[in-house]
Amino acid sequence: MRSPNPRWSLILCFGACVLSSSPFDWPDVLGGAWLFDQGSTFGFQPTAGGIRGPAPDWALGGTIPVVRYAVFVEGSQVALAAVSYPGSIVLIGNVTHGGVLLTVSAQLTFKSVNTSVVRIAARNHGPQAVIVSFRVTIENINVTELTDNAVFFSLQESQLSCFRGPAFGEGGLFLSTSYLENNGPKNFTWSRTRISADSLVFTSSNVSAPPLGLISAFVSVEATLRNSSQAGTAIDLNAAAEDAFRRWTGYLESVLVHCDKQDMKWAAVKAVMTLMNNWRSVPGLPDGVLPSYNGYESGFWSWDTYKQAVGMVSFAPQLAKDQLRLLVSARDKQTGHIPDKVDRCGNAGGCNGKPPLLAWAVWEIFQATHDTMFLQEMYIIVKQFHEFWYSARDVRGAGLCSWTQGMESGMDDGVRFMPRYASSVSNASSHVTTLDFWSIDLNSYLYKDKLILFAMAAVLGLAREAQDWKAAAELLLPKLRETLFDERAGFFSDMYFNGSALPVQGCEGYAALFAGVASLPQARRMADTLQDPKKFLLNFSLPSVSKDNPFYNPHGYWKGPTWIDQTWFAYSGLRSYALESKRRGDMESEAVFSRLALELKTRLFSRGRGFSYQDPTPFNEHYDPETGDPEGAEHFSWTAAHTLMWVLEANAPEDWQVWT
Structure with missing residues (x-):
């Protein structure tokens, strides 16, 4: 297990960390297990440099989309390691450029039963601005439609009648055209490159990470489309990520308050994660x-x-x-x-x-x-x-x-x-x-x-x-x-x-x-x-x-x-x-x-x-x-x-x- 890095917690907690029961105190409690939440039938799993999913739980052994998230600092890609936490999957790494330290990450959380949010962020720990850009690479995906900042795809359906049709067989990945600079929204653009029939790359325009500041871009992944949804604003998606953090902090606080031994705490966190990973919605x-x-x-x-x-x-x-x-x-x-x-x-x-x-x-x-x-x-x-x-x-x-x-x-x-x-x-x-x-x-x-x-x-x-x-x-x-x-x-x-x-x-x-x-x-x-x-x-x-x-x-x-x-x-x-x-x-x-x-x-x-x-x-x-x-x-x-x-x-x- 990786030891928690205080600097990583600063970027992952959205400025609202609760030191005594933070989900980010508990890395890799379940290793590389699938992550489900909010009753979703669609899960995600950490993989090298990226996140597998969305995948319905009846098809975890099949061909599954992989989305790789990359952050570039002054044109150089930062190496990211995958870590699982209660309620989230995180790709995270540090880089020093010109004497300036940056912590970068891509964190997936669940917004609702059918929508997940990925927050791609860079925190500048230095006294001078640094140029940053983001890249999202999608592989093993059955593309059905493309736009400038979105890709629609098909998913493997269930044999159960109540899980058939577009509501459970289609998905979409949407890149927000706004980002946050120290919690203030700004606009930027994405460019798209088609690599093959089942893979493509979206690259953002350059943005400036201000001194001692934080910038965040957002991707939403909708696994069960019922309408032509869009990514949402950066402020809304950031709020959804913060809500997920608070929700999971609440889960952990409820059980950890009763623990006085580290092994009991570990088992309690694993138990909560196990039960929530098995939570599913039932139509109607x-x-x-x-x-x-x-x-x-x-x-x-x-x-x-x-x-x-x-x-x-x-x-x-x-x-x-x-x-x-x-x-x-x-x-x-x-x-x-x-x-x-x-x-x-x-x-x-x-x-x-x-x-x-x-x-x-x-x-x-x-x-x-x-x-x-x-x-x-x-x-x-x-x-x-x-x-x-x-x-x-x-x-x-x-x-x-x-x-x-x-x-x-x-x-x-x-x-x-x-x-x-x-x-x-x-x-x-x-x-x-x-x-x-x-x-x-x-x-x-x-x-x-x-x-x-x-x-x-x-x-x-x-x-x-x-x-x-x-x-x-x-x-x-x-x-x-x-x-x-x-x-x-x-x-x-x-x-x-x-x-x-x-x-x-x-x-x-x-x-x-x-x-x-x-x-x-x-x-x-x-x-x-x-x-x-x-x-x-x-x-x-x-x-x-x-x-x-x-x-x-x-x-x-x-x-x-x-x-x-x-x-x-x-x-x-x-x-x-x-x-x-x-x-x-x-x-x-x-x-x-x-x-x-x-x-x-x-x-x-x-x-x-x-x-x-x-x-x-x-x-x-x-x-x-x-x-x-x-x-x-x-x-x-x-x-x-x-x-x-x-x-x-x-x-x-x-x-x-x-x-x-």
Whole structure:
């Protein structure tokens, strides 16, 4: 990682730097990753001497335009190095001419969902004026039209109908015919040279950089043309760049204020960047956040969205709410069922569904924002979604629910769903078909749902409903403790309908801690099991199935790797049990729970690739539980979201006062 250069910050901050959380304090946190922002489907990437893009996220491996920005001082080109910062890509360099030092740069930021701004600048640090000119070279571009200061081009379209046509298949690059000299506008001209069918060069007229002054020229890149847009004035484009800087400063300030260690700060900045890079707009609907633009660019998964929203409320509360609104917009309004995923056009799809964590996400957003209107908006939706599970997944009518398949649990190919362990059963009268066991994670989430619905109803003044939810939770709790705890293994597990435990212990059991299902003695036994290095507490973190399982595979998706969300569920629960132990004066149990929770957090940030200071490795989908090496999709949103939860410590411990 390059060390921040104070002189570079002076030119990049537009005279408005905030020294304590400036985006320019954080160069190359994600290396040369793609930059998306403002919900745009079109991204940019630093490259040697230039910036690749705009490129739609469905075509990042194809032929992509490259725009190279050059600054000439007294006729000599200045060498520029590419650096990525939160919210921007910068080409920057220094040159000394005739004893006069100049700092020059080209910085790309997002103005809106479909428009980016590049500010090409030269700051004169010397006592005499210097002649400067700018050059913009465009390569690999499908030109459709040219003017004196603009080029229009075509882009690769999506296969989704809502992203077809000129609105998403055309773009334009516009060079402003005004520039700023010490924030005052002046006019200049550009000349154009066509090099080949897919490349051309624009060169500005010479301008004078005044002593101890700053000059700035502007280019706007519009990736989704809806009309014949123009570049805009230098003042307007400069204001857009300043707005982007202030917006990103706000994001970082919101999370860094909670950090006191450099590695935690690094991870927090990376988490914010990861989540914002996955922000996408949906035509006619609220915005969403992809699990990743690398392999998951087709849509928005529901249980990913729940976790992302909780992680993002600390710095982007409106987007946290909107991605939940997008998800529930596709629900079945008759049954209350929320789909597995919503595609980029807002259509429901995927498998049977995903786990019921909507109530948790809504409540965490309310706790952070105190937005009672949002809570009221979501209460009926959460209530109906909760009731869906008992009408459609309680095959035995026992008040306990089962998954229909591994995909519905979110743990797609987990060991417990292998044919040797799982079969389908049906209820002829209710027409319900599920797997032949009750699932600890599903029923734990539903217990937590009841507690949250109790809290929601109380806030909304629905006293009778609140009491009903509390009574339902208190009625369910002993059933879960008696039915789903495997005394032999000392662990909460799925249970067959005949009362025998599945011979599988995995991350599904962590939900009993997260939801507060375990009694204190049961939680102590779980902690003993979790800290056993032959089973769960491996060199990096907790695996998705115990190491002593014959099908354990550290590279086997849900058959062994560490998933950061599941480890956080265990961690959050352990902290809650430590708090309850302290209340009861049980210092021994408090120490056990606290020590294990601290160990999980410490190992994450010290042994996980990408979590420590100056490691630009992206956050990944899952990790080798032995080494901490990343596996699966890169730039994974829920890993970023749960990393923020750890950094902020805003979501644990929880206190529901429904312990027995």
